[in-house]
Amino acid sequence: MTDELIKGFEDFKRYQYEGDGALMPSLVENGQSPKYFIISCIDSRSNPGTIFRARPGTFFAHKAMGAIVRPYKKGTALAAALQFALNYNKVDTIVVLGHTQCGAMQALVNDIEDEEISEFIKVAQHALQRAKSKCDCCAEDIQAQTEKEALLESVTNLKHYPSVEKALSEGRVTIKPWLFDMKAGDLFEFNEDKGEFIVITTHETKEDSRQHA
Ligand SMILES: [Zn+2]
Numbered sequence: 645m646t647d648e649l650i651k652g653f654e655d656f657k658r659y660q661y662e663g664d665g666a667l668m669p670s671l672v673e674n675g676q677s678p679k680y681f682i683i684s685c686i687d688s689r690s691n692p693g694t695i696f697r698a699r700p701g702t703f704f705a706h707k708a709m710g711a712i713v714r715p716y717k718k719g720t721a722l723a724a725a726l727q728f729a730l731n732y733n734k735v736d737t738i739v740v741l742g743h744t745q746c747g748a749m750q751a752l753v754n755d756i757e758d759e760e761i762s763e764f765i766k767v768a769q770h771a772l773q774r775a776k777s778k779c780d781c782c783a784e785d786i787q788a789q790t791e792k793e794a795l796l797e798s799v800t801n802l803k804h805y806p807s808v809e810k811a812l813s814e815g816r817v818t819i820k821p822w823l824f825d826m827k828a829g830d831l832f833e834f835n836e837d838k839g840e841f842i843v844i845t846t847h848e849t850k851e852d853s854r855q856h857a
Contacts, residue, residue, distance in 0.1 A: 678703050678735060680702060680737050681704045681737070682706070683739070683740045683741065685707065690826065708764075709764060710748030710768060711743075712767060712768055712798055730816070736817055739819075740795060741823075742795035744791060748761075749790050749794060752794075774793045775789035775792075795834070799821045799834075822844075
């Protein structure tokens with residue numbers, strides 16, 4: 645049942661322990677020093693290790709349904725992880741990675757009747773309300789807008805975590821609100837000046853400047 649995982653591990657070992665560019669021996673010997681902290685959804689299609697083709701030691705990772713960052717509360721898994729990453733390591737960029745076709749956002753839009761899930765995702769209710777005020781068409785469009793609104797709300801909440809607040813005030817960290825469009829296979833970043841998500845992947849040529857619909 646777990647054959648594909650074990651096969652994957654064996655490949656990983658071949659490249660990262662025994663290959664010419666193997667990184668694990670030195671990372672184990674000298675310790676890690678990742679520059680990035682990535683907050684992403686649990687969705688198996690939006691796994692940062694996969695979509696960024698990341699090498700070992702590249703980033704700290706935190707996952708939550710919908711990549712939702714709840715308002716700060718002392719002692720949560722995320723608060724502790726950020727404290728560790730920002731105060732005891734040299735992380736200089738936090739990426740909040742949302743994605744399209746997100747099951748958590750769909751559950752929110754459809755008001756899912758599962759208390760365990762709804763209790764967590766309801767924190768994004770404001771995002772849903774804002775999305776509904778901006779588009780009153782089909783559920784698909786509302787979900788797409790909710791994905792963006794929830795991502796921006798997560799970033800706002802993140803800025804109030806004490807470790808992040810301190811690092812921001814000292815100019816040690818920047819926060820990137822990124823949206824992975826799974827259907828198009830593109831990466832977007834929220835541009836504050838323009839007030840919208842702009843594509844940042846560079847493989848595009850003719851449509852480099854197009855905006856996320
Ligand atoms: Zn998701």
